[in-house]
Amino acid sequence: MPHLPDATDPSPLIHARGLTKRFGSFTAVDAIDFDVAPGESFGFLGPNGAGKTSAMRMIGCVSPVTSGTLRVLGHDPASHGPQIRARLGVVPQQDTLDNELTVRENLVIYGRYFGLSRAECGRRADELLDFAQLAERSGDQVEHMSGGMKRRLTIARSLINEPELMLLDEPTTGLDPQARHLLWDRLYRLKQRGVTLVLTTHYMDEAEQLCDRLVVMDKAKIVAEGSPRSLIERYSTREVTELRFAPGIGETLDGRLEGLAERIEHLPDRILLYADDGEAAAAAVHQRGLQPEAVLVRRSSLEDVFLRLTGRSLAD
Amino acid sequence: MASLAHPRTTFGRVFEHRFRQYRRTFRASLFSSFLLPVLFLTAMGLGLGAYVDDGTSEALGGVPYLVFLAPGLLAATAMQSAAFEATFPIMGGLVWNRTFHAMFATPISGRDVALGNLAWITVRLTLITTVFTIMIVLFGAASSPLISLAIPAAVLTGLAFAAPIAAFSATQRTVEKFNAVFRFGITPLFLFSGTFYPVDQLPLLLQPIAWLTPLYHGVALTRALSLGTITEQPILALVHLAVLLTFVGVGTVLAVRNISRRLVRG
Amino acid sequence: MTALRLTPLLIPGSRRSMRLVERNVYVYRHTWLVILSGFFEPLFYLLSIGFGLGALIGTIPGPDGEPIPYQLFVAPALLASASMNGAINESTFNFFFKLNYNKTFTAILSTPLSPGDIAVGELAWALIRGGLYALGFVVVMLVFGLVVSPWAILVVPSALLIGFAFGAVGMAATSFMKTWQDFDLIQLVILPLFLFSATFFPIETYPPVLQVIVRLTPLYQGVDLIRSLTVGAISPILLVHVAYLSVMGFIGLAVVSRRLDKLLLT
Structure with missing residues (x-):
């Protein structure tokens, strides 16, 4: 691997302006x-x-x-692409596993692309198969595996070069809940080891679980930036009351909900009341003689932040 | 009753599907079915033929090499087209885009899917062999008006491959073995079944093997019609015909069975 | 500019490209039969056309006008066309599949490898395969006594050169292809080359004008090169053949490398 001169400013792993x-x-x-700072998620x-994948690419x-x-690991991608990529671990949005190879071969050959010795590739492949809980599938053809397994293998593959920075594009999209939790657990362990994670997601729960800090993107621009907690505090209330009315009634309520909350959002299927005390807001709705078919009081999430911004x- | 909407019409729908698919690539394929005979007849028949005729032409029954070769190429081309149509498109309908499964979810049965495909292949083969035969006539390589019957003979030769190969394709999940079918089946047959020279030029050991292959019988029948020699040995011609019909019949039964099984299994 | 940048990549020290070759070796460990089968096609042609049909031909004018047995005439040409065909198959169908469906290259680009490494690696793989076939075929020629000159030692490198020229141009053409149907165009070029490049009969068979045209086509360079080497008809024109094929290969490589940058780095 060619030696890279030390970056002038070692602090951010990724530095982007304009x-x-x-x-x-x-x-x-x-x-x-x-x-993005070292060790950060x-x-x-x-x-x-919104432009997330383009940014990641x-x-x-x-x-x-x-x-x-753009500086990645202190260097310019235009001139040092191969050297930077040598230190990245990339999990693309769609699995790009080599369908013509077995599970283990996928890991080994990927390590070879990074110039690792065959012995080293074999050693790391076995380690990563354990990490991804795929050890007993080692000799299987990739084609016949489930989506969750393929995803875990893709993540294992991205770790073969022991990257300093991992790029995960929609890591759990399309997976069932069980497979998602298993993946989150593996990503959390990486974070604990000090690997810097950069991920895109349109799942709020994922962002809240995994990210120390995030930017909200919409229409190619960044519209807000902060930790999940601080974004919620800044752009939403502590609680939200969701009201569902029978079809046709929601539209006739204009004005009758006024003053019940700091902010009211009308969605096609429900109405959201933003208030620090959700239960109180719900009680007030009933006091006004309104009878929603369903009432749900919950804590604010990033979904609400996004709606506000x-x-x-987000689901659109 | 809807259930009386029948095999005949339903398998017609499978046929129609293949036809619609085909229309998109019609021009390219008409071009190649026209160009292929011209190229082969020119290169092998005229170019190489000049040197063959220098040698021992009595081995060819006293006709110029072009005249000897043309019907052989006609039958062999029918085989190659049939083999292609009975492999990849069948795999496509069963595995890649699963259109045959989609049809199976309607009143169309497995039998309809099989017969519809074979009917379509018959039409394709008729088109290809007709164009080829016209080229043979234009090259002046036909000795008898019976050449018009070489068209159904060549179509039959093609079907003798299409039906059993379609039955085989219906059992496959990947194209891996198709490669072997072409490399170790179709290509050797093309080269060793009397297309380019009489099989008695082959080593004695190989001759009985040639007899077992449908292409040998297809080439012999097609050539006997093109040269007009069929009247000299009508019994032999009937043997050729019987062998080809057996391959078509058994192949069709197997194709219907395998495709139906495959669709039921999903 | 691009060609200059590519030249050092072709030097065997290009270790990054060789890792792509390693990947293909892994794949073919599962399907070694496919590899092996590629060796049989030219062998079948040699046995059928060279020996079977050759028996009806006897001798034919060789590259220097001296009559030589037909087997001796056609064997080197079959090797040259097999080198072209092998390279074209790998660089068109297989390359298109990897580029558009398998997404093999997308994953590789996240590693230190660049599109240029991929182009060179894929080509190197096609050449290694082609080289093995060529070696096998030369052994067959030796067994049949079809190698009569010590210059034949250069036959395998010549076959590699043909593979390089056609493989690079094939990849360049494939990088412009949108659908599978576009491949009809490739067959439209390859089949006439196979049939008319003095492969099966001497170039003198053509009228003078056509001779000039054939002499300008790429496979003719390869056929004449290998045939002249096996019969020992050495002349300066062979250097022209080598130069022609080399330039063709480098142009193809320059184009495909630039196209891959455009297609893969978006």
Whole structure:
């Protein structure tokens, strides 16, 4: 591996200023600024098409930057792509496993791409098979595995070069709840070991579980930045009361809910009342003689932050 | 009753599906079915033929090499097209885009899927062999008006491969073994079944093996029609015909059985 | 500019590309039969056309005009066309599949390997395979007594050169392909080359104008090169053949490398 001169500013692992990606006339990432510190777990949160994947691919040095500054591990992807990639672990949105190879061969050959010796690849592959709980599937063809197993193998594969920085694009999208929790557990262990994680997600619970700090992206721009807790405090109330009315009634309520909460959101299927005391808000609704079909009081989540920032829900 | 909407019409729908698929690639494939005979007849028949005729042409029954070769290539081309149509598109419908499974969810039965595909292959083969035969006539390589009957003979030759190969394809989940079918089945048959020279040129040991293959009988029948020599040995021609029909019959039964089983298994 | 940058990559020290070769070796450990089968195709042709049909031909004018047995004439040409075909198969169908469906390369790009490494690695793999086939075929030629000149020692490198030229251009062409149907175009080029590059009969068979055209086509360079080496008809024109094929390969490699940058690094 060629020796890299020490970076001038060793503190942030990723440093982006005015980072922009355009495809023809379409702007996928529009002049975003952010830094990721060593050991941090950093998230891009946003709906599909917000520009998260484009940002990740630029960081992964497989997509040329259109304009702005980007430094990854202290270096410029345009000139040091291979050297940077040698120190990254990448989990793409869609599994890119080698279907023509077995589970173990996938790990070994991937290690070989990084220039590791065959013996070293074999040793790490066995270790990672244990880590990903795939040891007994070692000789299976990848094609016939479940989605959750493929995902774990992809993560194991991305660890073969003992990366300093991991890029995870939608790591648990499409998995069933059990498989997601297993994956979160594995990612949490990596975090404990001091690996820096950068991930994108449109799942609020995932962002809250895994991210120390995140940026909310919408329409190619960053619209807010902070820890999950601080974002909720800044952009939402402590609690939310969700009301569901019979079809057709919701639209006739204009004005009758006024003053019950700090903020009211009308969604197609429900109405959200933002108040620090959700139970009180629910009681007040009944006092006004309104009879929702269902009432749910819950704590505010990043979903609410997103709704507040963009006027849309994340699931769209 | 809806259940009376029948095998005949339902298998027609399978046929229609293949036809619609095909229309998209129609031009490219018409081009190649027209170009292939021209290229082969020119290179092997005219180019190489000039040197064959220099040698011992009595081995060819006293006709110029082009005239000898043309019907052999016709039958062999039918075999190759049939083999292709009975492998990849069948795999496509059963595995890749699963359109046959989608059909199976409607009143269409496994039998309809099998017969519809074979009917479609018959039409494809008729088109290819007709164009090929016209080329043979234009090259002046036909000695008898009976060449018009070489078209059904070549189609039958193709079906003698298409039906059993379709039955085989229905048992496969990957294309891995197709490679072996072509490399160790179709290509050697193309080269050693009397297409390019009479099988009595082969080592004695190989001759009985050639007799067992449908292409040998297809080439012999097609050539006898093209050269007009069929009237000299009508019994032999009937043997060829019987062998081909046996392959088509048994192959069709197996294709219907295997495709139905495969669709039921999902 | 690009060609200059690529040249050092082709030096055997290009270790990163070789890891892609290693990947393909892993894949083919599961399907070694496919590899092995590639060796049989030219062998079948040699036995059928060379010996079977050759018996009806006798001798034919060799590269220097001297009559030589037909087997001796056609064997080197079959080796040259097999080198072309092998390289084309690997660099078109297989390459298209890896590029568009298997996403093999997408994963590899997250490692220190670059698109240029991928292009060179894939080509190197096609050449290693082709080299093994060529070696096997030369052994067959030796067994049949079809190698009559010590210059034949250069036959395997020549076969590799043909593979390099066609493999690189094949990959370049594939990088522009959108659908499987576009491959009809490749067959439209390859089949005439196979049939008309003085493969089966001497170039003198053509009228003078056509001779000039054939002499300009790429497979003719390879056929004449290998045939001249096996019969020992050495002349300066062989250097022209070598230069032609080398330039063709480097142009192809420069194009595919630039195209891969564009296709994969978006």
